[in-house]
Amino acid sequence: MLENEESEEEEKHHQVKTGAKTRSQTESISLLKRRDKKCFTCRQCGKSFTHKQSLDVHMRIHTGEKPFTCEQCGQDFKRQGHLKIHMRIHTGEKPFTCEQCGKSFAHKGSFKRHINIHTGEKLHECDQCGRMFSRATGLKSHMSVHSQEKPHSCSVCGKSFSRLQSLKVHQKIHPGVRNHMCFECEKTFIRAADLKRHQRIHTGEKPYKCSHCDKRFSRSEHLKRHERIHTGEKPFTCDQCGKSFTQQGNFKSHMIIHTGEKLHECDQCGKTFLRASDLKSHMTVHSQEKPHSCSLCGKSFSRLQSLKQHQKIHTGVRNHVCFECEKTFITAADLKLHQRIHTGEKPYKCSHCDKRFNRSGTLKRHERIHTGEKPYHCTACGKSFTRISSLLSHTKNSHCK
Template sequence: MEENEESEELSEVEEQHHDKPAEKPLSRSKTKTIFLKKRRAKRSYTCTQCGKSFIQKHNLDVHMRVHTGEKPFKCDHCGNQFTQNIHLKIHMRIHTGEKPFTCNQCGHSFPRKDTLEIHMRIHTGEKPFKCDQCRTSFSYKAFLRSHMMIHTGEKPHSCDQCGKTCTCKETLKSHMRVHTEEKPFTCDQCGKSFTQSSQLKRHMRSHTGEKPFTCDQCGKSFTRSTHLKRHMRIHTGEKPFMCDQCDKTFLMASGLKKHMLVHTKEKPHACSVCGKRFSQKQILQVHQKIHTGVREYMCFECEKTFTSANGLKRHEMIHTGEKPHTCDQCGKSFRHKSSLKSHMRVHIREKPHTCDQCRKSFTFKSHLKLHMRIHAVEKPDHHSLKSRPDGCEQERRNRSQKICQLPSV
């Protein structure tokens, strides 16, 4: 009712000004300013609790129920009470099943007009609720509210069994099944049960063979979106897991976990035969073949055998001439990735091998070893220099000079 009055009064102001030919037409904003001034002047019913004003007494009376808590309209079916009759009418559709508002895009029906308007955002792609922290947009206010908890760290829903906190009630409800061991979602193919519907949905792909997540770079498909996301790092070169000891990066968390054993020197896997310890179980399994004598990987070219598939694969490159690792700077190819890595230092001028005697640096470890001979040459004392023939001394100098001429690049 109040909205209709607003519209009528606004039109009246526009028409009044339009009737004056000597004056320029008012802009919409100026028209609204005049309208609001007139509207404020008309308001005579003011709420004594919050100061809000109304044009009609009826509207003030309805508003006062907010403060008094009065809800005179009661549902005969469930006892729910409402401040306005229109709210009761809308509520009654829950019991009658009436859904008068239908989506013209997909045919879905709703009991309320505002619910239909919210639903339409699915089709229009409208996302009016924007996070002021990271600018992410959402279709629904409830989604924004849940998202904001990421920034605030708020987790209002707490598990009374283990104290775990969750951002939303549904997540807590799902978590509680861990304690109750309830698994309401059952596979009709094999009878396996799950705590969440999403888990059942993923499991069903093992029966159907469905792989809905496809890489747009190479066409490889995956059963899970997380697997596709992880795979995409191969194409993007992204390595999000960084070692805080040496800054080395990895595609996956498991790769970082294995790498950390290099720094901790931890070797949890011991050989039951000789007691030798290893950082990884796979390396132990390869090692144990030394004791068993099992060398099940054989080269068909020369019949040489190997304890691991990787060992055989590396060996076969000798026969095929394959050099899969190519330098993107100069085009030179290598059999092994480690060889390419060493070669790249020539281009980036990296010199990781430093002499601890004179601090001179070298690109390759072999060059450092040759250089170390300079320091290994005995420095004769004053008396031996006097007694040594000039020819021997000259020979020593020549040898030292040759070693010094080794490239440090």
């Protein structure tokens, strides 16, 4: 009897152990199946995730939550990784470099897109129409042409889209987020259309042709301004001297000549300027720190923007265009200097007479007439000159060599 009881107890114990093991195995298999099935589902758009943390991050798309903030400019981000990438704008870091042309990029995606310029490969084919694309994202975007279903609607304006990504891009128009970036110069835009228009600077595309001559323009408004040269229209007139201008910007620059006011004062040295932009440029004189260095020549700059402008000298990109004559310049400062030819602006006045000049160097040469200064001397005969060009002409044509 005792033996039977012991046998029964052993059998029950074995069943419990076996049952526990079976339940443990079943739970593990069930957990794996749940993970395979992506059991964490967004209730708003139906997208599923294998981990709850991924769902939590995804939900920020719907809630608009952006918990990661840039301490330098205050811009907010949904993910810490996005903030890390954004910080490269402030640091100037560009870790991805093209081996073929040496151009560097802050983003890996931008670098990959750039590489396609050199290879020219189009490996992604649409299985419905056969069209080829150099990037997978291009093919993915194209596929929405074939799909008629548009399940994703904008809650602000009601516009519908076939892809969630298209809706996300569209929704950025409403709050004014500048999420379309030019991969050539990293300038950002609110709309893809604005980016496309901007990129004509880099591609050289000029779809707008003048009806009076063969000149072409990248923007319709540039064409309109240009055609005033042919029509003679000058809608902006100075009420003080009667001078008229084809462009409003040139008119505003001209008006400063009459006021002569230098309202922008440097708080460190007291120097005053006509324009805020001139003061801003001047302030770099007082800054000793120059953390931004050119990787090609080693020259350092206090501002990242100054470094970017400097680097264009090496690339030879002349994307600063004069809308009056279409002449191009590497830097905005060179363009600004040139535009005084069209505006008639002469901000530099002689302290001895009433003559004015559009460049400081020209004023300096003129004032030598009053001061009698002749800094350039002929080493052969000792004769002095106010201009170096006069000295060169003298040494070339005289016999005192």
